[in-house]
Amino acid sequence: MPSPILATAAFAALSSFAAATYSSTCSNNMVTYWGQNSWGGSHLNDPANWEKDLAEYCQDDTFDVINLSFVINYNVTGLPVLNHAGHCETKFNGTNTLTCPGIGKDIKTCQANGKKIVLSLGGGGNPTYSLGSSAEGVQFANTVWNMFLGGTHQYRPYGDAVLDGVDLDIESGANGGYAAFIAQLRTYFASASKQYIVSAAPQCVYPDSSLGSTLNTAWIDNNYIQFYNNPCNLVNINNQWNFDYKSWDALAKKNPNPNSKVYVGLPAGPGAAGNGYIELNTLQADLKQLYTNFTSTFGGVMLWDASWYSNNQGYVKGLSSWVKANMQCGATPPTSTTAAPTTTTAAPTTTTAAPTSSAPESTSTTASPTSTVASSTSTTASPTSSSTTTSAPAPTSTSGGGPVAGGSCSSQGAVQCADTSGKNANYFACNNGAWLQLSCGSGTACFSSGSSIYCDWPSA
């Protein structure tokens, strides 16, 4: 055993942690979540392969940002309640708040290796959380700063380890206080010596049902868009009316943070989510398209979750090294994107694996199509089964020459806004020779961009 350990240590000392650290201006960041053991949820009889200690995932350059998931109960009346699956079970006496000195130590190990460790709030399953007003947002920001970030508090779950920011995975509860929450945290960040991250993890259906207007106005560094457990996943990348990446790109460009980035959030293994898992070769081609088309906002890839690292390692490490070799920093796409992954022994290409019952992301996000009915695309897996009417006989053209529902069209997949006012949510997609009428999410409008369209907040 001594020699492999020595070899590992030497490798770590000489190798490229510096090159693999998070950078807010780069497009090759790799993000994952730790603390929910989604692999274990579907492999209850194989505890030896369950999610390892946090520090285990900080020993090589696969990941740059790891998110501790998550704080499941919070509001302004009690101490926040955490859940880290089986990793930490001890509570501060007389409270429901975990005390996890072991995780605190691992956080420092990870940070020493150049990783950012971020606290994730919310999630799915049965958590209860709410921030109903700006006043509550400010109050809870003070609590989070004191318990997890640069402040001081009687109950600090990770001791004196100082986390690198917060992530909002808000899927339920009152949500009127999040913009004030972020603004208040940023007043602390402004006078801090280290760089903090504020991220959000909405579903790819745009706009997000919980964080819609917050994402529009509050300072967000990273948007980890969940392209899984919903119909607008990357499997639909060339299906323009089911794949709304353009809307997220437009959102990031409008964020008050000029460096706001969009991350492609994906399942790390075939059973990690209800759908959205994509075999490596296909995924590389898809990511190349997105990076090339949306270079300035492309931040990298986020994988749910760390427990698949050891159990689907060829895929996870292959993807990470490919992203690092092919996505870059600055605004110019690389001329060559042909570098091979270290391994392409990709796992099975199933995209219909059953949700793992204990994966919070799965439980939370399988609910999303119904909870995000704001967008028509969210309720239907396929354009032909859209709830909008296609059968009504209709004239094939209007006097203005634009498409009408049911009218004939020749270019499969063509899309067009119903009008150019910037106020109308309706648009048309050419499907099997007929225009299908669809609609952007509630409160948004359709905009044209070249031969394509996106949904965004309406013009004033």
Ligand SMILES: *[C@@H]1O[C@H](CO)[C@@H](O)[C@H](O)[C@H]1NC(C)=O
């Ligand atoms: C943190 O975890 C949540 C799930 O709880 C996820 O949606 C989010 O993207 C993660 N954030 C980061 C920074 O990885």
Ligand SMILES: *[C@@H]1O[C@H](CO)[C@@H](O)[C@H](O)[C@H]1NC(C)=O
């Ligand atoms: C507020 O959060 C605490 C946990 O911190 C929880 O016990 C309590 O039920 C929550 N209250 C409401 C109204 O959700």
Ligand SMILES: *[C@@H]1O[C@H](CO)[C@@H](O)[C@H](O)[C@H]1NC(C)=O
């Ligand atoms: C809780 O109280 C018991 C008894 O006083 C003590 O042994 C234990 O260390 C305390 N635990 C924590 C987490 O403070």
Ligand SMILES: *[C@@H]1O[C@H](CO)[C@@H](O)[C@H](O)[C@H]1NC(C)=O
């Ligand atoms: C990227 O741009 C190309 C060329 O305009 C286009 O054909 C393709 O559909 C775009 N892909 C995405 C996912 O936007």
